Amino acid sequence: MTSRVIVHAVIKGRVQGVGYRAWTAREAGARGLAGWVRNRREGFVEAVFAGPADAVEAMLAACRAGPLGARVEAIERYDETGSALAPGGAADGFTVLPTE
Known part of the structure; x- marks a missing residue:
């Protein structure tokens, strides 16, 4: 059995205006994240x-490629704890949050 992990990713490049958030939500949901x-x-x-x-x-x-039209230049990865899920409002399901 694989252990549960929490990762915070910062994705840089041409990642806005190309449907990256919606794509991420679909991909994460399909993976049960x-x-x-x-x-x-x-x-x-x-x-x-x-x-x-x-x-x-x-x-x-998958995020390294992203949706059609995206150009990912770098992904910064940080291992996190359960508190990193708080902005999404729940510990299960995947949420698209407003721009901050």
Whole structure:
């Protein structure tokens, strides 16, 4: 059995205006992950993914490509605790949050 992990990802590049948040929510949901995604005014996307380690790693790998039209230049990864899920409002399900 794979252990549950929580990862905060900061995704930089051409990731706004290309449907990256909606794509992330669909992909994370398909992998059974909890968490959230949002645009940042600074021009990047941030997301928190929680679930089995292999599913989170697969999600991060998918984020390197992103949706059609995205150009990911870098992903910063930070291991987190359960408190990182708080902005999404719940420890299960995946939420698209407003820009912050």
